[in-house]
Amino acid sequence: MFQSIELQPGIHLHIRPTDQFKTVNFSFKFKHELTNQSASERSVLANVLVHSNEQFPSNPAFRSYLDELYGTILYLDSSKKGSNHYITLLAETVNDQYLSTDGVLDQVLNLLQTVLFRPNLEQGKFKDSIVKREKDSVIQRIESLYDDKTRYAQQRLVELMRPNHPASIGANGTIDAITAITNESLFDAYKKMLEEDELDIYVVGDVNVEEMTSKLQQAFEFKARQLNQKDLHKDVEHPKVEKNAVNEYQEMKQGKLHIGYETNVTFTHPDFPKMQITNGIFGGYPHAKLFLNVREKESMAYYVSSSFSSAYGLLFVLAGIDASKQEKAVGLIDEQLEAMKKGEISQNEIDQTVAMLKNQLKEALDSARGQIEIFDQYKDLGEEFTVDSWVAKWATVTKDDIQEMAKSINKQLVYFLSGKEEMSHEGASL
Amino acid sequence: MKELHFKQLDEKLFHEKMDNGLDVYILPKKGFSKTFVTFTTKYGSIDSKFVPLGESEEITVPDGIAHFLEHKMFEKEDGDVFQKFSGYGASANAFTSFTRTAYLFSATDHLYENTETLLNFVQEPYFTQATVEKEKGIIGQEITMYDDQPDWRLYFGTIENMYKDHPVKIDIAGTIESIDAITAEHLYTCYETFYHPSNMLLFVVGAVNPEEMMTYIREHQNKKEFAEFKPIKRSFPNEPLEVAKQENKLFMDVQKPKVYVGLKAKETSIQGDAMMKHEMGIQLALELIFGRSSDFYVQAYEKGWIDESYAFDFTLEKGYGFAIIGSDTSKPKELVEAIKKELKKVEEKWPFGQSDLDRVRKKKIGYFLRALNSVEYIANQFTRYAFNDMDLFDAVPALEQITVADLQNAFASIQGENQQTVFSVLPKKEQETS
Numbered sequence: 001m002f003q004s005i006e007l008q009p010g011i012h013l014h015i016r017p018t019d020q021f022k023t024v025n026f027s028f029k030f031k032h033e034l035t036n037q038s039a040s041e042r043s044v045l046a047n048v049l050v051h052s053n054e055q056f057p058s059n060p061a062f063r064s065y066l067d068e069l070y071g072t073i074l075y076l077d078s079s080k081k082g083s084n085h086y087i088t089l090l091a092e093t094v095n096d097q098y099l100s101t102d103g104v105l106d107q108v109l110n111l112l113q114t115v116l117f118r119p120n121l122e123q124g125k126f127k128d129s130i131v132k133r134e135k136d137s138v139i140q141r142i143e144s145l146y147d148d149k150t151r152y153a154q155q156r157l158v159e160l161m162r163p164n165h166p167a168s169i170g171a172n173g174t175i176d177a178i179t180a181i182t183n184e185s186l187f188d189a190y191k192k193m194l195e196e197d198e199l200d201i202y203v204v205g206d207v208n209v210e211e212m213t214s215k216l217q218q219a220f221e222f223k224a225r226q227l228n229q230k231d232l233h234k235d236v237e238h239p240k241v242e243k244n245a246v247n248e249y250q251e252m253k254q255g256k257l258h259i260g261y262e263t264n265v266t267f268t269h270p271d272f273p274k275m276q277i278t279n280g281i282f283g284g285y286p287h288a289k290l291f292l293n294v295r296e297k298e299s300m301a302y303y304v305s306s307s308f309s310s311a312y313g314l315l316f317v318l319a320g321i322d323a324s325k326q327e328k329a330v331g332l333i334d335e336q337l338e339a340m341k342k343g344e345i346s347q348n349e350i351d352q353t354v355a356m357l358k359n360q361l362k363e364a365l366d367s368a369r370g371q372i373e374i375f376d377q378y379k380d381l382g383e384e385f386t387v388d389s390w391v392a393k394w395a396t397v398t399k400d401d402i403q404e405m406a407k408s409i410n411k412q413l414v415y416f417l418s419g420k421e422e423m424s425h426e427g428a429s430l
Numbered sequence: 431m432k433e434l435h436f437k438q439l440d441e442k443l444f445h446e447k448m449d450n451g452l453d454v455y456i457l458p459k460k461g462f463s464k465t466f467v468t469f470t471t472k473y474g475s476i477d478s479k480f481v482p483l484g485e486s487e488e489i490t491v492p493d494g495i496a497h498f499l500e501h502k503m504f505e506k507e508d509g510d511v512f513q514k515f516s517g518y519g520a521s522a523n524a525f526t527s528f529t530r531t532a533y534l535f536s537a538t539d540h541l542y543e544n545t546e547t548l549l550n551f552v553q554e555p556y557f558t559q560a561t562v563e564k565e566k567g568i569i570g571q572e573i574t575m576y577d578d579q580p581d582w583r584l585y586f587g588t589i590e591n592m593y594k595d596h597p598v599k600i601d602i603a604g605t606i607e608s609i610d611a612i613t614a615e616h617l618y619t620c621y622e623t624f625y626h627p628s629n630m631l632l633f634v635v636g637a638v639n640p641e642e643m644m645t646y647i648r649e650h651q652n653k654k655e656f657a658e659f660k661p662i663k664r665s666f667p668n669e670p671l672e673v674a675k676q677e678n679k680l681f682m683d684v685q686k687p688k689v690y691v692g693l694k695a696k697e698t699s700i701q702g703d704a705m706m707k708h709e710m711g712i713q714l715a716l717e718l719i720f721g722r723s724s725d726f727y728v729q730a731y732e733k734g735w736i737d738e739s740y741a742f743d744f745t746l747e748k749g750y751g752f753a754i755i756g757s758d759t760s761k762p763k764e765l766v767e768a769i770k771k772e773l774k775k776v777e778e779k780w781p782f783g784q785s786d787l788d789r790v791r792k793k794k795i796g797y798f799l800r801a802l803n804s805v806e807y808i809a810n811q812f813t814r815y816a817f818n819d820m821d822l823f824d825a826v827p828a829l830e831q832i833t834v835a836d837l838q839n840a841f842a843s844i845q846g847e848n849q850q851t852v853f854s855v856l857p858k859k860e861q862e863t864s
Contacts, residue, residue, distance in 0.1 A: 021803045094799045143686065144758060254578050355519030
């Protein structure tokens, strides 16, 4: 699918020539160990680098130039996967063949080089006013989590289950760590990113592989770097969780029920394909046990589903319910998992789930971004990824395998966020 | 079957109107492994007053019924339609907007089985009072979920400020009280009136052989019988030009105030090419005034009046239209003043020339070409354009022809203080301390 070459130790280029899309996509993924501090610094750094640069020292000048390049999309993104933090520089530009002018692609390549290597500096540092403004901006992004009750409740559940652990460290860092950032510490983080981070560069579009490779080699002088290869999916130690239920309250109408489960399976574990099917039958799809029994049969919820977080081996159930029905909903959800532990799994459920997993994977490959993300994730497995090889793994999974997987899923914490009037005598356990 | 070739875009579109009136469009996309199919009726939340098929008296149905009907289409005598789609590995869904109800699936296998499932489940209604009652609990939770979303409340609060009588001011899902009145009989009445094939459009895009698929659909549709089609009589109240309320606010458990300035459109009667030119004109004008490269944006961002939630948008359908500009902000007063000042400046002296237009035009052409990578965008937008007598694939030529004067003329539709309203969602703690 992608043609990969090593540009330098620690720097790999992956190109996929295709005429499927009307645009060319670029993605530069800089990988670094995830900590509160690194996430905080790198989130602010991403904002500072996309604000302006040496060629376009003001943001509107930079933005106008992108408009002129037929609305080329260019941004930096801060994210995490497993125990790593990523700064990703993304660009998408219209393929020259659809435009009345050409040379747009070359201008975009130059611009990517400028954004990474020629930042907007004043006496060898970032501009203080920009750093201050972008620190505020990331702090506001973190604060806005509170206004989205589903995301907030999920974050609280993970914090309670895995405190100070990559699973609960936010990709944007923390307000305290961002406040502590200085111009010097930010510049250090920038230097480290360019010189030490492991880097994968992806290109997808109607391009010539040799020509693109040589252009990238000329434009981007990345130096070789030492690889501090840690197992991405190795679980980090975590303290034992003391509580098994936490209720919290805000001014709101619906009750947000979030249940966390532990498993022994992560993305690199040989049982991963079995766990994907197990999660699918439990609550991953509209044919799943949770959807049929909690939503359709009992009319208790509009949304109720499960998801498997393969990077951390955690499974989550999410449901929006009437605040007075917490106990009943938890009971019904428990029943569905119990049924699976007892082997109440039909061949039809397995077939439907495998068909859905297969469709989801193939569909994801219909976007350039999807192709990049899937290739980037599966390359860590050290075996060549194809859709057929994954479909073959799912095809061998049996009812007994799924029952075994279900038995290995341990409920750890029930988190419930609901309205203040429901507080009554229970009291908040925060 | 008609074939339309858009050379500049390198796309071919196939169209046929079936004998029963259904419009079918097929767009093959090379390199794709999935096919995305939407089956849409021109019927949405605003269609609550109409003359039912075969009758002569106008009726009013409960708010939220189009959305309720959408939910109930999935349940059949022999079970849930999702089960069938899952068996063939398709992800299915549906949505209801102000003006449309769409049923859709995407699949990488079993295209014909899934297409048959889609056509059959939408063309074979099954409602009972028991299943209708059961759904009220599910939709009640959906409504409660939206009630807790401050951005949704902000959006609807702004529309409610602008519209005095038009049903666009009512939440698409209705209220817990309004849906309580819905009966199976209501659902059949709405279904028979609005789900006639001649009021619907089927769009197939992605991995598909157009000739084979068109033949399949034609044969499938010819086997079914439908009532004779009569034009649907819908009615809407007379809506004044100016906004209903100039200001309103809501207190919620949020960290930071959220504010929208809404601009109610005066021109909402045009359709077809004129509508395309008009809405493009307003969108481009807004991009110039409030876009990322504008003087306004720079000032508001540097002063910390806006954050990453900042957005602006223009919506136009027959009978209503509005622009919205806003952000989460710790300085709602300053932000609103700055937006109004900027609008006034543009009204007093139009500041944009040819080079400004050329820049945003390029941006928009790039946006459109990028969007053509998305089969979801193509199917949904094509349908929306077609229901307003426009053609999505005319967008680039229309953009190439638009002039600075067109932008200025179009902008007049949303200018003037009488068109402006402000809605805010404020932190509960501000209410307690004030």
